[in-house]
Amino acid sequence: MSxxxxxxxxxxxxxxxxxxxxHDLAGANHKAEGFNPLCGDQFTVYLxxxxxxxxxxxxxxxxxxxxKASASMMTQVVKGKSRAEAxxxxxxxxxxVTGEEPPKSGEDLGKLAVFSGVSEYPARVKCATLAWHTLQxxxxxxxxxxxxxxx
Amino acid sequence: xxxxxxxxGTGLQAxxxxxxxxxxxxxxxxxxxxxxxxxxxxKPLVYFDNAATSQKPRAVxxxxxxxxxxxxxxxxxxxxxxxxxxxxxxxxxRRAVQKFLNARSANEIVFVRGATEAIxxxxxxxxxxxxxxxxxxxxxxxxxxxxxxPWQLLCDEKDAKLCVGPIDDNGExxxxxxxxxxGPRTKLVAVTHVSNALGTVNPVRRIIExxxxxxxxxxxxxxxxxxxxxxxxxxxxxxxYVFSGHKIYGPxxxxxLYGKAELLNAMPPxxxxxxxxxxxxxxxxxxxxxPYKFEAGTPDIAGAIGLGAALRYVSALGIERIGxxxxxxxxxxxxxxxxxxxxxxxxxxxEKAGVLSFTLENVHPHDIxxxxxxxxxxxxxxxxxxxxxxxxxxxxxTARASFALYNTREEVDALVRGIEKVREVFA
Numbered sequence: 422m423s424x425x426x427x428x429x430x431x432x433x434x435x436x437x438x439x440x441x442x443x444h445d446l447a448g449a450n451h452k453a454e455g456f457n458p459l460c461g462d463q464f465t466v467y468l469x470x471x472x473x474x475x476x477x478x479x480x481x482x483x484x485x486x487x488x489k490a491s492a493s494m495m496t497q498v499v500k501g502k503s504r505a506e507a508x509x510x511x512x513x514x515x516x517x518v519t520g521e522e523p524p525k526s527g528e529d530l531g532k533l534a535v536f537s538g539v540s541e542y543p544a545r546v547k548c549a550t551l552a553w554h555t556l557q558x559x560x561x562x563x564x565x566x567x568x569x570x571x572x
Numbered sequence: 573x574x575x576x577x578x579x580x581g582t583g584l585q586a587x588x589x590x591x592x593x594x595x596x597x598x599x600x601x602x603x604x605x606x607x608x609x610x611x612x613x614x615k616p617l618v619y620f621d622n623a624a625t626s627q628k629p630r631a632v633x634x635x636x637x638x639x640x641x642x643x644x645x646x647x648x649x650x651x652x653x654x655x656x657x658x659x660x661x662x663x664x665x666r667r668a669v670q671k672f673l674n675a676r677s678a679n680e681i682v683f684v685r686g687a688t689e690a691i692x693x694x695x696x697x698x699x700x701x702x703x704x705x706x707x708x709x710x711x712x713x714x715x716x717x718x719x720x721x722p723w724q725l726l727c728d729e730k731d732a733k734l735c736v737g738p739i740d741d742n743g744e745x746x747x748x749x750x751x752x753x754x755g756p757r758t759k760l761v762a763v764t765h766v767s768n769a770l771g772t773v774n775p776v777r778r779i780i781e782x783x784x785x786x787x788x789x790x791x792x793x794x795x796x797x798x799x800x801x802x803x804x805x806x807x808x809x810x811x812x813y814v815f816s817g818h819k820i821y822g823p824x825x826x827x828x829l830y831g832k833a834e835l836l837n838a839m840p841p842x843x844x845x846x847x848x849x850x851x852x853x854x855x856x857x858x859x860x861x862x863p864y865k866f867e868a869g870t871p872d873i874a875g876a877i878g879l880g881a882a883l884r885y886v887s888a889l890g891i892e893r894i895g896x897x898x899x900x901x902x903x904x905x906x907x908x909x910x911x912x913x914x915x916x917x918x919x920x921x922x923e924k925a926g927v928l929s930f931t932l933e934n935v936h937p938h939d940i941x942x943x944x945x946x947x948x949x950x951x952x953x954x955x956x957x958x959x960x961x962x963x964x965x966x967x968x969x970t971a972r973a974s975f976a977l978y979n980t981r982e983e984v985d986a987l988v989r990g991i992e993k994v995r996e997v998f999a
Contacts, residue, residue, distance in 0.1 A: 425946055429939075429997055438934070460938055461955045461968040483968050485936035486998070542942060 427538035428545070429486065432494075437486035440493035442479040442500075449479075455555030455566035457547055462488050466496075466555040473504050478556075485548050487539065492552030494532055504560055511553045518549045590892035592900040593977075601889070602978050604629040615948030618983040623768050623796060623927055623974035624952050625818045628882070632822060635881035636874050646870055648847060662873050665880030666863075669828050672883045673813060674804040679833060682863040683876050686827035687795040688718040690814035691762070693829055693866060694791055695722040697839045698812075699760065705731040707759045712750065712774065713739040713964055714767040717957040719793045723762065733757075739964060743770035743919035751782050758783075761790045765797035769958040769970070770919030771902075771927030773801070780809050789835065795819055799976070800898055800925045802891050805830050817875065822882035826875030829866070836862045843868040886977075894977045898926035901975045901984060908988040915991065918970050926975035929956075932991065935998045937971040943997055944971075947990040949983075 446467035456463045462484035469477040478496045483489075499507040514533055516522050520540030539549045547568060558566035593601065602608055607627045610617050619627060639661065645654035647662050663678070670678040684690045699722075703709065709723045713736050720734075727734045735758070737750035745763075754761070761783045766773050780790045789811035794803060799820040805813045810830070817826040831839075841848055841859055845868030850858040859865045886894065905928050909915050914933030932940055941953035952972045955962045962968060973987055 425943060425997060428942070434998065459954065461959070461962065462938075463968070485938035487939070489936075545938070545942060548938065 424541070428542055430535045430538065432532065432535045433486060433490040436490035436493040440480075440489055442496035443481065443493065444479050445481055446477060446479040448477065451559045451562065453555050453559035453564055453566055455482075455551050455558065455568070457484075457488075457551050457568060459547065460485070462548065462551055464488070464492055464552050464555055466492075466552060466559050468556075468559045470504075470560075475499050475502055475504070475507060480552060480555075484551065485545075487536075487545055487548040488551050491536065491549045494535075495552050495556060498531060498533060499556065507556065507560065511557060514553060515550060518546050590890065590896040592897040593893065598897075598978070598980060602980075604631070604885075605978055606630060606633070608978060612948040612950075613946050618947075618949040618979075618986050620973035620975065620979065620983070620987065621950045621952050622799075622976035622979075623819070623956075623972065625824065626799065626821050626976050627978070628821055628823065628878075629885050631885050632878050632881045636823060636878045639874050639877050644874075647873055648864075658873055661877050661880075662871070665876040668880040668883045669830075672798075672803075672887065673828075673830055674806055675830055676806065677833060679862050680830055680836065682829040682831065682836070682866045683871050684814075684827045684829050684866075685825055685872070686816040686818070687793060687814045688722075688816075688827075690812075690827055690829035691719055691791065691793065692722045693842045694812050694814075694831070695726045697842045697866075698789075698835065699723070699726040700730070701840055703727075703730050703732050703759045706757060707732045708735050708755065708757045709733070710735045710737065710750075710753055710758050710761045712737045712745050712763050714743065714745070714770060714772060714774075714958070714961050715762070715764050716768050716793065716795070717959070718795075719762055719764060720960070732759075736960075739772075739961075742921050743767065743772045743961075744921045745772070745774055747775065747778065750779070754782060754786060754788065756786075758786070758788050761788055762793065763790065764793040764795075765803070766794075766800065766925045766927075767919070767958075767961070768796045768927065769929055769956040769961045769972070770921065771924040771929065771974075772919060772921035773797070773923035773925055775923075776810070777808055780811075784809065796925065796927075799886070799894070800891075801895050811835055817879040817882065820879075820882055821885060822879035823872075823875045826872050826879045828879075833862065836866070839866075841868070842866050845869045847871075889977065895925075897977060898975045898979075901979055901981065902926045902928065904981050905973065905975070905984045905987065908984055909991060912988065912991050912995065914995070918965055918967065927972060928974070929970040929972045931967055931970055932994060935994055937969040939998070940971040940991070940994050943994045944987070944990045947986065947993065949987055949990050951987075 448469045449467035451468035454465050464482035467479045480492045518539040554566040605627050643657050645658040647659040666678045666681050669681045735753050783790045791812035792810045794815040798815045813830040818824040848868040916931050918929040937953035954969045
């Protein structure tokens, strides 16, 4: 079961059971919905933007352990970040879970590094990125996230 | 015995009379399927995704290889040796389907790509010429997307209405309410014979009777039925019956539309092209007779021959015995998984085919699927192209194990152990 534990790390399981920032957001001025038609996973990401800064962020919805934990941890790491910083994080996170390149030394993905195991499970990459695509849509002022085919 | 297991007791009378396969018979059957001999992630492959597609016996693979190695040529009109032989084998495959469904004539068997194309053909040809503004098409609440969307496209175009017969908490059609929806504007009824997501066997004989009282034709989606139970289209009096080859141990890309000759004869062509015409001028073309009128272009010749081989394979084993074997596995698996804490079976109809859909408390089906995969066990997770069914049960998805003639009780044991492992990971 050791390889399964690479995917289902304790932190991921813990976040999937007790997701953080898992509610709607009263002062939200951006909101987007992300839907994975392959599995029916669905999340809404709420943003309270203060100029270019993510003042507050939350999410709601249903999905598997990977997608829920990813959404939960995403809300933690992007809170307080600028839009550019959040997008940069997504870029790096995306490279991590698709296994495009190993995390460069000095690149601090912080707690998001626990998702590196996803790269061994190509069918689950979309689970890990669903919330991030939804965040991207919300940042761009779109109501719905469009998931790319190639993931 | 659990309630769910007991409920299955009355299912499929025909199958009950037949014997399930003995261990030695089963061993021989498994040896017919080359793909089953492999390991996945270091574990013996346990293939429980049969409702999505079934594996192929050596007889089917060999028939396709033999065709390409010895016979390949385009059919019809060829005067040379190979073309005549290819045509002969293609015709033989059509007769094999006719015999399998007990159709009156081989002309009532139209080869298509699969059940989906067959339904689209009926919607576009019969539907567009018979359904108008304000008319109604009636389906059930347990249809696959392939028996919903073609009718939606038609209804949108014609300003007609799609009506849906509701199902109950066991996943059974509420027949009285369904009958109540058959009205003066109903122009077509389309129902699945067996639900892919729930396993429910619908009372299609009765549904057809009800519709015929008002002279309404009925299309039956048999994609999940033909691999498991004896289908006789004359006895059912079905107007259209469709299925896919790949779910009944044949190749992908080939499927069947059965239609009563008088209906097919009166229907306009679906696609235009070669083979479907009698004569062509730039002013006007006249169309070939059935079934060729609906088979434009060079068909999947090897696919049809492979399907013929698959039907012969299934018939030699006996569809009733296959049904009995799968019924035994379903009862055994229902009993086994019922012991798993937090597991809920979705779909507990009295008449049920070999489909076990379930959810596990606090674990998403996708995570179940990934963990079982590492145990070498292939199941399907998701909405099974039946999102309305998922909504009906207020769940986003299920995990689904579906059984075939080559599955064993030992494999069911492995499944139950695998689900326990899922619980450990998420404990």
